[in-house]
Amino acid sequence: MSYQLWYWPTIPGRGEFVRLxxxxxxxxxxxxxxxxxxxxxVEDLHAREGVRPFAPPYLVDDDVVIGQTALILTYLSDKEGLGTGDLATDLGLVQLQLDIADFVEEVHSVHHPIASSKYYSEQMEAAFERAEDFRANRLPKYLIHFDNAVATNGGPFLLGDQWSHVDTSLFQVMEGLDYAFPNLMRRMQGTWPHLEGLQTAVPDIDGVAAYLASERRMEFNQDGIFRHYEELDEQ
Ligand SMILES: N[C@@H](CCC(=O)N[C@@H](CS)C(=O)NCC(=O)O)C(=O)O
Known part of the structure; x- marks a missing residue:
């Protein structure tokens, strides 16, 4: 039986980390x-009983149902024998995946600093302030952290020549930031060379190359996590 991924159908969002x-x-x-x-x-999620996922994405693998992007990726990697088999190394991958989850939440909070349930237009002033701090402090702090991690084994991937779930996720983060903050990312180019190397290397993984060329790959859009609002980018 193939895996079943449940995620909102019209945005790449967090589901894209699992898809990639x-x-x-x-x-x-x-x-x-x-x-x-x-x-x-919505119907499927609400029909589930017991310890059910709080929100999509969630994965169904027969009688196993898992929410939380980082946990889904950890599960798939382990089940498919794509981990390293070394506990400390595999835990390091999970730790980075959780850092990515924290960062993704902060990216979303840039355009929704007050409430996810309100429109961007209802919280633009706060978003403007939040974006200033995000661009000056949070984005560089996270990307330097991820760049240092990728540098550990010399690249192009986190583990060196072997890719892992952290690489596909960092690729999506970099693509999303290029979409959302093109001016800032252009000016900062070269600040995180290992991440940029990873961003170039991931599309060469056979399965990723086929995916990116397919209709299954969804474009970033203004309803997702990575959104482009000119006023939130560097001027
Ligand atoms: N920490 C969770 C966050 C899941 C999440 O926030 N999902 C969003 C879509 S990307 C959602 O539908 N949230 C509904 C809600 O928070 O009520 C993860 O990384 O998977």
Whole structure:
């Protein structure tokens, strides 16, 4: 049976981190809400009992149901034998995946600093202030942290020549930031050379190359996590 991924059908969002890894590993999966609908997702989630996922993305593998992007990636990597088998190293990968999750939340908070349930237009003033701090402090702090991690084994991937779920996720982060903050990312080019090397190397993974060329790959858009608002980018 193939894996079932449940995620909102019209945004890349956090679901894309799972898709990229499954595509890189050439795993079979059904993208359930894209095949069915967002309503089907809500219905499926609410019909689940016991310890159910709080929010999408979640993965169904027969009787195993897992929420939280970082946990889904850890599960898939372990189940498919794509970890290193060394506990300290594999925990390091999970730690970075959780750092990525924290960062993704901060990226979202740039355009939604007050409430996710309110429109961007209702919180623009706070977003403007939040974006200033994000560009000056948070984005550089996280990217330097990730760059140092990738430098550890000399690149192009975090583990050296072997890619892992952290690489596909960092690729998506870099692509998203280029979309959301093009001026800032252009000016800062060269500040995180290992991350830039990784961003160039990930599309050469066979499964990723096929995916990026397919219709399955979704463009970033103004409803997702990485959004481009000119006024939030560096002027
Ligand atoms: N920490 C979770 C966050 C999940 C999450 O926030 N999902 C969003 C979509 S990207 C959602 O639908 N949230 C609904 C909610 O928070 O009520 C993860 O990394 O997977």
């Amino acid at each position: 890894f499954m595509e890189a590993a050439e795993l079979e999966y059904e993208d359930m809400a894209r095949e069915e609908s967002a309503d089907a997702l």
